[in-house]
Amino acid sequence: MALASVVLQLALVVATMLVTAALVVIGPRRLVTALLDVRWRLEMCLLPVAALALVLFLRWSTVDIAVRIEHRVLGNNITPQLFELEQLLFPVNPVAVLQTFQSPELTSFFAFVYIYGYAFLLLFPIVAYFALETMDDLSTLLLAFTVNYTIGLACYVLFIAYGPRNFDPLLFEGLLYDGFPQMRRLTNQVNQSTNVFPSLHTSLSMTVFFLAWLTREKYPLWVPVSGVLAISIAVATMYLGIHWFSDVVAGTVLALISVYIGRSYSIRDLRRSIG
Amino acid sequence: MTRGAPPLTRRHLLAGAGGLGVSALAGCAERFWSRAENNGPDQVSLTIKTVPADDDAMASMIVSRFRENVEAAGIDVSPEPITESELYRDVLLEGEYDVFVIRYPGFDEFDDLYGLLHSQFVSEGGWQNPFHFSSVTADDLLEQQRTESGETRRETLAELFEYLAETTPFTVVAYPDRIGGTRQSIDAPAPPQRAIEFIDLLSTAPAAAGDRDGPLTVGIYGDGLTDRLNPIAVDRNRVPGLLDLVYAPLVRRPSESWEGAAGVASAHSPSNAEPVPPEEYVPWLADDVRWDDTGRLSATVSLRPGLTWHDGEPLDADDVAFTFRLLADTSLGTADSGIPAPRYRGRQTLVDTPDQIEVVDGLTLEIPFGTTTAPAAAQFLTVPILPEHIWEPRSELVAERQTRALTTNNDAPVGSGLLEFSEAGPEELVLEPVADHVLRDSVSTNVPAVLDGFPQFEGLRYNLSPNVGTMVDALLAGDVDVTASPLPPEQIESLADDNAISLLTAPSTSMYLIGYNTHHPELGNPNVRRILSRLIDREYIVSELFDGLATAPTTQESLLGYRDGDDRSEPLSLAGFPGTDGELDVERVRRLFDEIGYRYEDGVLLR
Numbered sequence: 087m088a089l090a091s092v093v094l095q096l097a098l099v100v101a102t103m104l105v106t107a108a109l110v111v112i113g114p115r116r117l118v119t120a121l122l123d124v125r126w127r128l129e130m131c132l133l134p135v136a137a138l139a140l141v142l143f144l145r146w147s148t149v150d151i152a153v154r155i156e157h158r159v160l161g162n163n164i165t166p167q168l169f170e171l172e173q174l175l176f177p178v179n180p181v182a183v184l185q186t187f188q189s190p191e192l193t194s195f196f197a198f199v200y201i202y203g204y205a206f207l208l209l210f211p212i213v214a215y216f217a218l219e220t221m222d223d224l225s226t227l228l229l230a231f232t233v234n235y236t237i238g239l240a241c242y243v244l245f246i247a248y249g250p251r252n253f254d255p256l257l258f259e260g261l262l263y264d265g266f267p268q269m270r271r272l273t274n275q276v277n278q279s280t281n282v283f284p285s286l287h288t289s290l291s292m293t294v295f296f297l298a299w300l301t302r303e304k305y306p307l308w309v310p311v312s313g314v315l316a317i318s319i320a321v322a323t324m325y326l327g328i329h330w331f332s333d334v335v336a337g338t339v340l341a342l343i344s345v346y347i348g349r350s351y352s353i354r355d356l357r358r359s360i361g
Numbered sequence: 362m363t364r365g366a367p368p369l370t371r372r373h374l375l376a377g378a379g380g381l382g383v384s385a386l387a388g389c390a391e392r393f394w395s396r397a398e399n400n401g402p403d404q405v406s407l408t409i410k411t412v413p414a415d416d417d418a419m420a421s422m423i424v425s426r427f428r429e430n431v432e433a434a435g436i437d438v439s440p441e442p443i444t445e446s447e448l449y450r451d452v453l454l455e456g457e458y459d460v461f462v463i464r465y466p467g468f469d470e471f472d473d474l475y476g477l478l479h480s481q482f483v484s485e486g487g488w489q490n491p492f493h494f495s496s497v498t499a500d501d502l503l504e505q506q507r508t509e510s511g512e513t514r515r516e517t518l519a520e521l522f523e524y525l526a527e528t529t530p531f532t533v534v535a536y537p538d539r540i541g542g543t544r545q546s547i548d549a550p551a552p553p554q555r556a557i558e559f560i561d562l563l564s565t566a567p568a569a570a571g572d573r574d575g576p577l578t579v580g581i582y583g584d585g586l587t588d589r590l591n592p593i594a595v596d597r598n599r600v601p602g603l604l605d606l607v608y609a610p611l612v613r614r615p616s617e618s619w620e621g622a623a624g625v626a627s628a629h630s631p632s633n634a635e636p637v638p639p640e641e642y643v644p645w646l647a648d649d650v651r652w653d654d655t656g657r658l659s660a661t662v663s664l665r666p667g668l669t670w671h672d673g674e675p676l677d678a679d680d681v682a683f684t685f686r687l688l689a690d691t692s693l694g695t696a697d698s699g700i701p702a703p704r705y706r707g708r709q710t711l712v713d714t715p716d717q718i719e720v721v722d723g724l725t726l727e728i729p730f731g732t733t734t735a736p737a738a739a740q741f742l743t744v745p746i747l748p749e750h751i752w753e754p755r756s757e758l759v760a761e762r763q764t765r766a767l768t769t770n771n772d773a774p775v776g777s778g779l780l781e782f783s784e785a786g787p788e789e790l791v792l793e794p795v796a797d798h799v800l801r802d803s804v805s806t807n808v809p810a811v812l813d814g815f816p817q818f819e820g821l822r823y824n825l826s827p828n829v830g831t832m833v834d835a836l837l838a839g840d841v842d843v844t845a846s847p848l849p850p851e852q853i854e855s856l857a858d859d860n861a862i863s864l865l866t867a868p869s870t871s872m873y874l875i876g877y878n879t880h881h882p883e884l885g886n887p888n889v890r891r892i893l894s895r896l897i898d899r900e901y902i903v904s905e906l907f908d909g910l911a912t913a914p915t916t917q918e919s920l921l922g923y924r925d926g927d928d929r930s931e932p933l934s935l936a937g938f939p940g941t942d943g944e945l946d947v948e949r950v951r952r953l954f955d956e957i958g959y960r961y962e963d964g965v966l967l968r
Binding site for chain 2: 089157158166167169252253255260263264267270271274279
């Protein structure tokens with residue numbers, strides 16, 4: 087199975103989830119209204135979209151340089167420190183504890199949540215906030231995403247860290263790639279195995295959940311859905327042996343910072359304060 | 362605001378109070394000063410570098426066990442996983458490590474130890490003395506064995522091994538079996554590793570005729586496997602066989618762990634503890650090598666007539682002489698005292714200076730080996746030959762002590778082998794057979810037996826997988842004919858149920874080894890290295906982690922990378938694990954450290 091078929095499968099599953107959720111959570115009427123005046127909505131959120139796109143483009147275009155700086159220039163391998171810190175704090179590493187509950191069903195569930203659930207969780211609020219009367223929430227979301235990526239990617243250059251499964255296969259199992267090796271083709275496209283601290287899976291998911299809480303009056307149903315998904319994803323990253331507990335904590339902190347910045351400023355404000 | 366006066370007063374006040382305090386607490390002050398002046402004995406601390414489990418699960422597991430034991434011995438250990446290319450940079454080029462654990466492809470000749478351990482290479486990069494080991498005794502013995510043969514050389518080597526067993530610059534944990542899978546129609550005795558084994562596979566017709574069209578597809582896995590195709594770089598060229606297939610050598614060493622035309626005719630397999638006589642080497646670019654050992658040893662090498670590079674340029678004796686000059690100094694004389702290549706360096710010192718290699722005519726070279734003995738000297742001729750017209754311009758300096766020859770990725774390698782580089786992408790790398798190669802010409806003389814029937818396939822295709830599971834999936838799906846990257850023993854189950862697939866296992870001379878940086882303050886002490894080397898239960902690792910698909914070293918020689926075919930097992934106290942069944946006897950370890958003059962405080966080993 088090559089990359090193309092893995093991507094196609096992801097696209098089909100996530101599209102189905104998005105359509106279902108859009109009909110249930112947003113409702114057909116709102117969707118139709120939104121589709122009728124796409125133009126001003128797009129204009130309103132053009133700036134945050136551009137900012138996010140710029141960060142993603144910079145990341146994509148500088149992967150080689152970033153990896154060289156990470157390894158050759160800075161070379162801060164914090165993997166042993168993460169392991170030792172958790173050894174100090176807990177009698178048994180939280181990842182190992184989670185993995186004692188291992189079962190094929192649980193592994194399938196967490197693998198599904200980690201790949202498909204995550205893609206859905208990030209994409210759905212974009213659709214949902216796009217269908218609102220104002221574009222404020224969408225701008226907040228996009229700005230928060232941008233902040234997440236900016237800080238997260240900076241950390242990835244600053245710190246080399248490998249996840250538990252790569253650190254010690256006798257203590258921790260790499261459940262995702264043992265069970266679903268093909269997923270590596272997909273994750274290889276967007277990530278390196280040294281990009282562990284903090285967990286962007288956690289931070290982006292938590293960002294969506296926190297914002298769902300703040301917009302609970304508009305989409306009450308979205309709060310429990312995103313909450314369950316976000317927490318499942320955070321647990322999944324540890325259960326699957328991909329992230330340390332510290333990464334998840336750092337990811338949650340990053341989510342709080344991002345939401346705070348997203349709520350307090352808009353791109354327009356930022357530009358005004360700089361200009 | 363009144364500035365100036367108040368702070369001054371305050372400072373005076375503070376100074377007065379401080380003085381009073383100090384004199385009042387004179388006893389305390391003494392303790393304070395002694396603390397401040399001698400910052401007490403610290404805990405011995407080590408980092409252990411190895412590749413992440415994704416790249417080599419077994420190396421990671423060995424480190425896991427080793428870490429637990431070293432930690433129990435009271436040492437502060439930090440295991441640092443680091444991607445393979447960076448690990449090689451850190452260990453081989455930068456010397457930034459304390460201890461490393463890797464899978465090493467295995468030694469061919471006893472003389473390989475020369476490059477690995479001779480102090481003349483202490484400041485060079487690459488596989489030249491990465492341990493920074495320097496010992497006059499070892500240097501003498503390494504030089505002496507080069508000049509001897511037969512029983513005298515054996516005695517010198519025995520002395521060398523005894524000395525190295527005591528000083529332990531590195532130690533072997535286990536010899537893993539080669540494990541892989543193949544489609545049943547392919548007649549592979551083992552997962553192929555070396556170029557000559559790939560060639561044997563390509564020469565052997567698949568069992569069911571017409572079963573396979575197209576190239577022989579070989580499954581490999583890893584990160585960035587095709588990023589660098591530079592045959593003289595050490596940090597990344599990890600596609601098994603690839604560069605040795607594209608860049609042919611003068612002669613090839615026959616393979617120990619391969620039955621068939623490519624193998625050594627040996628009763629015991631595998632063994633690298635038996636010197637291979639030069640006559641048994643397989644003639645490749647050379648159709649004849651005449652050894653003259655009356656007086657000083659020399660070899661007259663005759664190239665096959667009509668050899669060309671893959672780009673059509675003719676290959677002659679000048680290219681061969683050039684290759685040895687380039688390996689000795691990749692700047693070809695521009696940089697002060699030269700910039701040697703990080704590979705093939707040990708072999709290159711077999712001749713005194715590469716300038717002495719005499720190009721007799723376009724097809725003949727005379728190589729003076731001086732006092733070197735023939736079995737060691739033959740290794741010199743297995744170096745891949747590089748085209749002068751491509752590599753000569755690469756001698757230019759691009760940075761301080763860096764030439765383009767060392768930094769180039771060499772994306773489209775041009776060699777002179779039977780297979781030429783065609784293309785590389787994210788999922789495959791393709792080699793095509795060279796139709797009019799001299800070795801395939803019926804008029805050529807002394808054609809190696811392994812080429813009988815070459816080729817039965819339309820070339821060789823490497824199928825690249827990001828991880829081991831994907832490689833196994835590709836084999837099961839029929840996309841791969843045979844796997845070449847090592848399969849961890851735990852993956853064997855996944856091949857068991859499929860009737861179209863056969864499991865391949867074969868003992869090998871590749872090894873997992875623990876290397877020490879002797880520049881580390883504690884690791885400079887051979888006694889410490891010797892105790893550390895005992896802190897891993899090799900038998901336990903073999904039976905529990907490898908499911909018995911590996912061999913534990915039991916002799917002095919096999920602890921240093923030379924395994925004997927007949928495995929005479931006399932348990933060795935030097936390798937003796939202080940404990941049972943993988944469980945460390947902490948008291949015993951502490952006594953060991955105690956005996957060599959180290960002290961413990963609260964279970965912590967002090968420097």
